[in-house]
Amino acid sequence: MIERIINIEMKNFKHPKTSRQEALRLILDRSRFQSRVEILPVREALGRVTAQEVLAVNTLPNSPVSRMDGIAIKFANLSGELSNSCNWRYGADYVFCNTGVGIPGDFDTVILIEDVEIDETGELRILSIPQAGQYIRPAGEIMRAGDVLVPEYSCLSPLHLGLLSTGGADEIPVLSKPRVAVLPTGNELVPVGSKPPRGKTVESNGIMMEAQIKIMGGEPHLYPIIRDDPNELVKALRDALAWADMVILNGGSSKGTDDRALEVLETVGEILVYEMNSGPGKHTTLTIAGSKPIVGTVGPTIGAVYAMEWFVRPLICKYLFQPMIEPERLKVKLLDDIPAAMEFAWLEVRQINGFYAAKQIGRLAPLSRQLQSNATLIMSKESKGYKAGEIAEVELRCADLAALNSPLAKAGVLERISQRIKPDRLSQSF
Template identity: 30%
Template sequence: MNPASFAAIAASLAGYDPQALRVELAQQFIAELLPLPQQSETVGLRAALGRVLAADIISPLQVPAHDNSAMDGYALRASDLAIDGETRLRLAGTSLAGGAVSGSVANGQCQRIMTGALMPAGLDTVVPQEFTRLDGEYVVIPPGILRTGDNRRLAGEDLALGSVALAAGRVLRPADLGLLASLGLAEVPVWRRLKVAIMSTGDELRGVGEPLPPGCVYDSNRYTMWAMLERLGLEVIDLGIVRDQPEALREALMRAAALADAVISSGGVSVGEADHTKRVMAELGEVLFWRIAMRPGRPMAIGRIRSGEKTALLFGLPGNPVAVMVTFYAFVREALLRMSGARPEPLPLLRAASTRALRKKAGRTEYQRGVVKRGAGGQWQVDITGNQGSGILSSMSQANGLVLLGHQQGDVAVGDLVDVVPFDGLI
């Protein structure tokens, strides 16, 4: 783990206040805690989708290996094209994809060529067949449709021999697997999947399918946490519901630290909650309890907990369902990706016009659930999904993005542009 102490990290952040912590400072603090990935493995291409590259992939060949045609048509010398009027070139033969080039093509001649076929020596341009007509043994080309080099793929124009085809830290996508296959690579080095343990805390929680006594609620948080982690390609260890009893909490947290690289709990971190979670967390390691200047999701715990020689990073999230999701995407998602060896890009933001006035208190960051769509004039518009309470999970289900209102931002008028984090590709 990163050896930096919490005190040292806090001292390096100007304006650090654990009782009114700005979102960006919380993100910076967490970034300082993250350990580097330690273990890699080699997997086949079909098992590599969504995995994180552990080393640069150096191209063992140039792609394409030779000059070839990008079209079905006729290969020719651009110098043979007439300056004015039609060009007539005698047809010398045919080049097929996958075949070797034999013979030569003289000045004033052209070669029938298929897409991907090797370019005959001396020929530098391809005219698509639909632009030509045949006149006996001659190909007739109209004027002004070609420039030198048109429709010819150059050797190495995609990847040069010895170049970095894919950089370490990349989360492999479908196109990447095709690229690796085009290099003749059957296996790739990837980082071990990060193990993340999840649990929900609270005596009021019941599992799906159980009877629901008065005052109790079904536990939804583990299902949303599981789904968010699955989307990141991580290995999830579900430790279930943990009762608000010191020994049960201690046992669950120690087991989580022993099994996983990171632990995510929901509930038990708010001021005044009738539970023992904060005390037990603090006993097991170095844990901070923050009040973040944000809505929803103000309470949060961050730290390191130990089980014997094993240490895991702890994220203690609020208990309200929407707050769990918002704090996960604001703080946990990028941290877990970096622990996995990935180099995540900042989440994309869409600018959209608000269709209603929004009340916003300056001095905190707000994440409101919204629906983004095109307006009559083609401009992006966003409307919030009704009640924005942190326990209203249906508002998150109805939304297709989060309206992000910055720390210093005030009220929003109808028509004002706001930032939106789209769910597509995130949730």
């Protein structure tokens, strides 16, 4: 009893509250990753990040090839006239040539198949005078041995895989995926697959986070549920820190009697952020252990989702040398009052009659309804709240919708464009 009371007293002590932007800056600043490299066959490297630039081994085409389907001739034989071609012999004076196929010997000009006639005896009639050298693709036009095929730190798309294969780069060095340990904690939790007894619930944040980490490009390791016992928690954290590049401690971050996260985190590292100055996920903590970040996420799913998006994703991007991706923003018309005291609201945005309208999804709505949210309104400290009918700028939600391997998966086209907004990314040639 007494120990519990002292524990509560300690937790009621006012910790500094940190803004989301400042919190991210702090943890990115203090995290230092030792990126590992592995060699992969190109065919298995989809979505991986190159550890160095990859050079072409092949020169292609490796001899002149035809750009079109037609016949190849020796231009000098034409002597300005078409009529002489009727005596030409196949093989010596002309050959068929197909698009992309090498042209033999000293043939040097291609005539489109539509521009010739060949009768049953093999007699050739050329219907229009070609230009010398036309429709010939010179050797090396596609690539030359030694060309940079893909720069370092490129995230590999299907087209990259094709390009690398063409270039003869069959195995390439890529950054290993950052290892992310997920530690679910809480005496109230039972594992997935078991029926929760009275007062208990299922530990499902872990499975969600595991999937998020995969999408973000990390290698997740999901721990079994850890009881709210400081010794067990410290032991699990030290175990995770020995393997992982970053650790997620889910739950135990609040002020409950069993919430021992802060004292445990102080044992294994330096707490940089005790508490956020606004929700969602107000009790998110950020800790540095050596040079490895620990993101302490709240138990409620919604808060945990945002901590993943706002802190874990940028940390994975840092490990993989990828640019940070800002959430897309959109101006919407609110269909509900949203008082300032709410701090944030989950919204469902739809396009109606050419404008975007947003309906609030209540915090007490069933979880399946909450999943229909596709945007968040985050209010600044100065905001006076919103009335129905007002326009607000919202953040579109991304990560949890990004289902890999799926027809919905659509790429960072806009990101690729917006990355180039930064002047330092504008190449001289543009």
